Amino acid sequence: MIKKNLLRSAAAAPHIVWSVLFIVFPLLFVAYFAFTDGAGAFTLENITSLGEHTQTFVLSIALSIIATFICFLIGYPLAYIITTAPESHQKFYMLLLMLPMWTNLLIRTYSMMAIMDDGGLINNILAALDWGQIHLIGTKGAVVFGMVYDFLPYMVLPIYTVMSKIDRRLLEAARDLGCSPVQVLLKVIVPLSMSGVISGITMVFVPSISTFYISQKLGGGTFELLGDTIERQFQNEATYNVGAAIALVMMVLILISLAVMNRFGDDDEGGVVL
């Protein structure tokens, strides 16, 4: 019987082998490198040396939380407004939202630079109006703005997907039973779209905290985020171990926050909708 069962699902075998080789093993290697020195001997030094990077950790977490929060503030009403549009319009709006999402991250970030650079559009407009210049590239605000710009569609998409599935009759029922529009929003729409919000938050937070291109370009190299630090460690074989340690700690941090978040979202529908 067991043999028969195995045979039935044999089609999954190549995938399982592939996953073990190229998903599980690489992660084990990260752990291995994080806990060994260059010669392969066990050490905790990489982990303890992370104290030097405390500031980077704090800054990365802070900036990505801010960016995620702004994305939520902008994205939630946007998703809601799209669901209230006629169905044919909804498709069009989602296409408009997907186009930047499928456009390469480097290009999107680079287009931000075209706007914010010292000789860019904003400063040219300011100069034309005789309002002086503002230096945008290199500020933390520019990095947060870049994250919001790059990842906003990832917030809107899952929220929209969940919201558009809400039964319209529930909203009507709430109104009939005497809810004000605000109450309908808070008591019906928000709770029912929570799973979308949670996957939206995840989909914005994870790339924000691990980005290195946005901070390199829009941060102008004035400060480092976690992604930059990891990337720099992997430029040189001698610092692979420290890089692995940072990557490992970041991954654990993300896993913990995902686990905490998933406790709030009860159904796993809409978790991954692209």
Added chain:
Amino acid sequence: MKLFSRLYLILIFALLYIPIGVLILFSFNSTANTGMLTGLSLYWYKELFSSPDTFVALKNTLVLALSAACISTVIGTAAAVGISRMKSKWAKKSVQSVTNIPMMNPDIVTGVSMMLLFVFVGGMLGLTEKLSFITLLIAHVTFCLPYVILSIQPRLRQMDKSLPEAARDLGCTPLQSFFKVELPTIMGGVVSGFLMAFTLSLDDFVISYFTTGSSYQTLPLMIYSMTKKEVKPDIYALSTLIILSVLVLLIITNVISARNEKRSRKEKK
């Protein structure tokens, strides 16, 4: 729709599209100035196409995306069918969770983890070029697989389970039943999985950055090295062309999925 909602939509979409619009506009600038339009020309496109690197990178990107999409679609389709046939809930769940790891993990972690594996194994085998097209391809297949599987699974769940059973009863071998019954039913999911894998592979920068060797450059990697130097509108020209291709691809996928929907609605009737 109320006035406020409409204004809000316009504002957000304007914010999303202004940078892209500026980029496209300045790709037609006649000088290297990226803040002032001095005149329209196709100079930067000519410049872009006169460099053989562009074509090599384009060819590399397409070869990689096509091979990654094909391999991940074949493995992923088989996996989705295999997973759906699994009896044990525990086995199902654990395969699924491992599959989803590359989707949940930040790209940079997936990238460096694979790089460590490749460098370690390459070192053991005594290779001089530890990272190459092969390692890049393996990495791309790996991060495409979960998306392929996820786009096929809903179709499998919707499929009438008695169909493959009937095929078996009527004398089909398991392989025949797969090609004659299961595959046609899930074809829509397979196609969208393939397109998704293709687009993801085209688009990827972070994972490629860590897993490719110096000899194999793709378009995103080329953009990255171009943006390391000074700002020049040839990147704008390249970006414009990429944005236009993405637009065409998106429209095609949308038309396909709209057609599929229509068909499945008709079938339901």
